[in-house]
């Protein structure tokens with residue numbers, strides 16, 4: 448019998464996060480201050496983020512950054528997470544490929560997001576912050592941060608994208624259970640929100656808008672910081688606990704992945720699983736490993752976006768980030784993988800994609816649900832609609848192996864479970880979901896003026 452799962456013990460929780468930038472031959476271009484148009488300094492970020500996060504954001508020299516003991520202590524609640532050999536899915540697909548997944552769905556909030564939420568809340572508390580604010584799409588980030596804020600004794604206000612606020616009431620309930628205040632975005636409580644509502648009263652919200660509202664609140668409230676759940680370098684950094692554990696677990700399985708796959712919203716779970724493996728590719732030990740980011744066809748920034756400086760939010764409060772983007776005014780379709788509805792790809796991953804070190808594929812919504820159903824029926828876990836994009840990409844790779852006879856080892860990230868997304872599954876089974884096509888004209892419209900931002 449082949450082994451099904453690979454478990455570490457608490458002592459194996461990493462002591463340090465891995466920063467990939469020192470190992471990149473071509474570093475990402477610097478973040479740019481939106482007013483001065485000069486490369487950003489850590490001090491420029493202090494009004495928005497904690498000092499520690501600001502410094503991590505711009506750290507291009509330290510490969511390893513120590514995980515504070517108070518954060519490791521909380522990680523012990525659910526980490527290390529299991530690495531599982533997906534023998535049921537292999538059998539269903541009748542593929543010679545070996546498929547493994549890292550199961551991040553076992554966290555108390557059901558996704559990988561808690562890895563960074565705890566770190567960011569901890570730093571805020573250390574620095575004397577009393578209030579934090581953030582945005583959330585489908586609610587996973589908001590739920591994770593609500594738990595983290597409560598644990599470290601911080602008040603939290605979450606701007607939740609309106610469409611999800613209405614479609615996904617249970618994530619709102621989760622946040623409220625942990626004690627956070629949840630506000631539907633766009634709201635009338637910020638300048639950015641009021642402007643968007645005035646221009647377009649029926650607007651269903653987007654992550655870009657919600658970020659603008661949260662940043663505005665942080666800047667205008669004393670002792671309040673903003674906390675972000677994806678896209679930025681320090682968030683990617685915190686998520687590397689996933690890949691560092693997976694590296695040890697793949698060694699226990701006596702295999703090394705030929706292909707590493709994760710779904711892609713702003714890049715945090717992709718970075719988290721892939722960067723520790725990528726370091727062996729960057730230093731020449733494993734030149735042939737492929738890394739695949741699986742994004743939704745309705746929000747295809749890595750596969751069809753432009754590589755340009757752009758804002759991280761709709762209103763233009765954030766620094767300018769060098770990244771693959773569909774434009775900060777791009778309004779993604781209301782797909783059910785709410786966590787993937789973000790317009791840009793983050794600086795590190797965009798640079799890696801630009802240099803052809805990583806690949807990206809886009810997955811139509813219906814294909815993601817088909818893959819999710821196959822996975823649930825063969826492995827038992829109902830995946831988050833976001834994670835289903837990684838599963839679909841994994842199935843495609845495994846089926847290629849079936850044709851070619853190659854016995855590849857595929858590792859993907861199960862970034863979360865879908866138990867709070869059953870309304871989306873209901874609509875899939877009722878044939879009520881569609882694929883959303885983005886036209887070249889759509890993309891041209893929201894990317895055409897980006898050059899002028901610099």
Ligand SMILES: *Cc1c(COP(=O)(O)O)cnc(C)c1O
Nearest residue numbers: 587677712713714715716786863
């Ligand atoms: C938020 C989320 C994502 C997408 O965000 P990334 O930063 O790209 O990882 C993917 N899966 C789940 C379960 C999420 O909650």
